[in-house]
Amino acid sequence: MGxxxxxxxxxxxxxxxxxxAGIKSGKAKYLQLxxxxxxxHIKLPKELRSTLPCSLIPGEQIxxxxxxxxxxxxxxxxxxxxxxxxxxxCPNQELSPPPQxxxxxxxxxxxxxRGGKGxxxxxxxxxxxxxxxxxxxxxxxxxxxxxxxxxxxxLQLGKKKYKKLHPEAIASLLENHLT
Numbered sequence: 001m002g003x004x005x006x007x008x009x010x011x012x013x014x015x016x017x018x019x020x021a022g023i024k025s026g027k028a029k030y031l032q033l034x035x036x037x038x039x040x041h042i043k044l045p046k047e048l049r050s051t052l053p054c055s056l057i058p059g060e061q062i063x064x065x066x067x068x069x070x071x072x073x074x075x076x077x078x079x080x081x082x083x084x085x086x087x088x089x090c091p092n093q094e095l096s097p098p099p100q101x102x103x104x105x106x107x108x109x110x111x112x113x114r115g116g117k118g119x120x121x122x123x124x125x126x127x128x129x130x131x132x133x134x135x136x137x138x139x140x141x142x143x144x145x146x147x148x149x150x151x152x153x154x155l156q157l158g159k160k161k162y163k164k165l166h167p168e169a170i171a172s173l174l175e176n177h178l179t
Contacts, residue, residue: 005069005078010124012133013040013064013079014087017056028053031081033064042066043080052084061087065128083128101136101174106152108143116151119167123153126167132174 015035022029027049030041042064044052056062066081105111105120120138127133144152146163155162155170157177165173 004072006072008068008070008077010065010067010121010128011079012128013042013066014061015040015064017058017060017062019058020053031056031064031084033062040079043078044084045081048081048084056084056086063087065125065133082125083131085131100158100178102139102156103136103170104139104141104144104154104156106142106144106150107140110143110147111151114150119151119153122167123170126171127174130171130175132171132178135178136174 013033013035015033018032018034018039020028020030021032021041029044029049031044031052033040033042063085064079064081065083065085066079069078069080070076071078103123105116105123107116107120120140124133124138127136144154146152149164152163153165153170155165155173157173162170162173
């Protein structure tokens with residue numbers, strides 16, 4: 001018997017923290033977020049449920065990295081957070097410098113059939129978990145002419161290019177290069 005939830009996509013949501021919901025035993029199960037189109041309830045991962053209530057203040061801006069899932073029986077969409085980051089609202093820091101790094105992931109049929117979509121999703125999740133998603137540009141490319149080693153992606157740091165890297169290795173290289 002399969003899982004009743006089907007993963008739709010990775011997401012990044014920025015909005016105003018309103019408060020917590022579903023509080024049991026001092027732990028909040030959901031976070032309430034106000035965005036331009038309305039208010040959302042976002043499920044919190046278990047490891048954040050006891051620590052977040054101490055650090056978030058209603059009214060502050062936050063960034064949520066997570067996934068959307070759809071219930072295959074009811075069609076309802078559910079959002080689950082992976083990472084929650086408090087944003088500094090100082091006007092001087094609103095404009096971030098352009099990314100110094102670029103990840104080019106092949107999205108042609110050969111690479112997609114051999115795991116290109118999964119690789120792209122895993123790269124985005126790994127970077128989100130480490131807080132690096134906003135420091136790198138992810139580009140979908142056409143064929144990189146290395147079909148025998150599909151799925152293909154290239155990490156470009158300045159003038160250096162790295163090929164055949166696992167998402168954890170990409171995140172480590174980015175951490176070393178950008179910090």
